[in-house]
Amino acid sequence: MTQSISFIHAADLHLDSPFKGLRNIPSKLFQDVRESTFTALDNLVQIAILKQVDFVLFVGDLFDNEKQSLKAQVKLRTACETLQANEIDVFLSYGNHDHVLGNPYRLPFPDNVHIFSSEHVEQLIYEKDHEKRAAIYGFSYHERAVRMNKTEEYDKQDNQIPFHIATLHGSLHGNQTHDPYAPFTLKELQNKPFDYWALGHIHERAELSHHPPIIYPGNIQGRHRNETGEKGCYYVQMTETDTSYDFIPLQSIQFIEQRIDISACATIHDLESTIQSAIPRSKSKQLLHITLYSEYNQTVDVKDEEMMQELIDIINESLMEEKYWQFIYTYKLEVRQTTTIAVEEKFVEEIERALDTTDVNQTLADLYRHPIARKFVNKLDHEEIKQAAHNLLLYELLQTEERDEQ
Secondary structure (H helix, E strand, C coil): CCCEEEEEEECCCCECCCCHHHCCCCHHHHHHHHCHHHHHHHHHHHHHHHHCCCEEEEECCCECCCCCCHHHHHHHHHHHHHHHHCCCEEEEECCCCCCHHHCCCCCCCCCCEEECCCCCCEEEEEEECCEEEEEEEECCCCCCCCCCCCHHHCCCCCCCCCEEEEEEECCECCCCCCCCCCCECHHHHHCCCCCEEEEECCCCCEEEEECCEEEECCCCCCCCCCCCCCCEEEEEEEECCCEEEEEEECCCEEEEEEEEECCCCCCHHHHHHHHHHHCCCCCCEEEEEEEEEECCCCCCCCCCHHHHHHHHHHHHHHHCCCCCCEEEEEEEEEECCCCCCCCCHHHHHHHHHHHHCCCHHHHHHHHHHCCCHHHHCCCCCHHHHHHHHHHHHHHHHHHHHHHHHC
């Protein structure tokens, strides 16, 4: 008889994330935002029960902070108790955000929870019907930073066990969007004899390999504008001959970025109608960052900040009254400026060429990795950075030409 298992693969829950950059939104909405990581966890538990999985994998950064709040610990323990009542096991590890030595006052978990407690890779066994059904491998961060490559520590131990699953909270070598903790190469993982690699640490969903599956599920709830779209987990089914996996959204609130063409807007009424009609109604709560763009200067004065903010407030009043509310929490203008001042064409081309060849990752690497500065800087959109630099350089050039003509 062919043996099988099924499980949920999740990572980077970041329970009790503070959402510091969103405190300016209305309090009744911020309450939903503040609870969103917990709601996403509740959604995960319901999916696990609905799918009748054998176990759940939590691959690091369960909590947002090394000194977890009591509320966050109770919420996770309650989730595990609900899973236990439905005969679902949990295998978990701690990552860089919730490393072992950061919180000596952890609440105890129920008996269905199995913890990778060592900083070295160890094996835990999942048993079903009194048989060893799966060997699961992993480690926990004891300190915030794990710089060494851990892949050599992963070794298959008992060939009599049908399924072997490796968990790893770390970075693909060369990825500069997150701190380079527990780095690995794709080839290193592919060369190991495991049936599935359950990854964590990177908040963007990614299927790095299909044979074997090597997967980042991303985080279960976006926390700022750089974590847009659906967030969730993977539902995995394994037999001795086949593995299938499907992404399942869990997020309570989606961060959405949208570009809206306002080129044809001649009046404030046109502007309001265009923005309202461009925002599709949703079946989920959404925080919107909109970019209003035009190919030429408008008749309506979009540079009037007070007027624009009042308009956004009016639009938000209607959007936030729905059950699945939407809220424009930030907006940006991209309006091409016309000028009578002639800028030397070759100089402009040189600016654009230099920007096109600029490696933003390399330029900002020191800032993102700075032990103090990185705490206050979210990842920035590279195209936005280049566009801002382009506009600033041209502005300074035009200002210089104006002064020279005076």
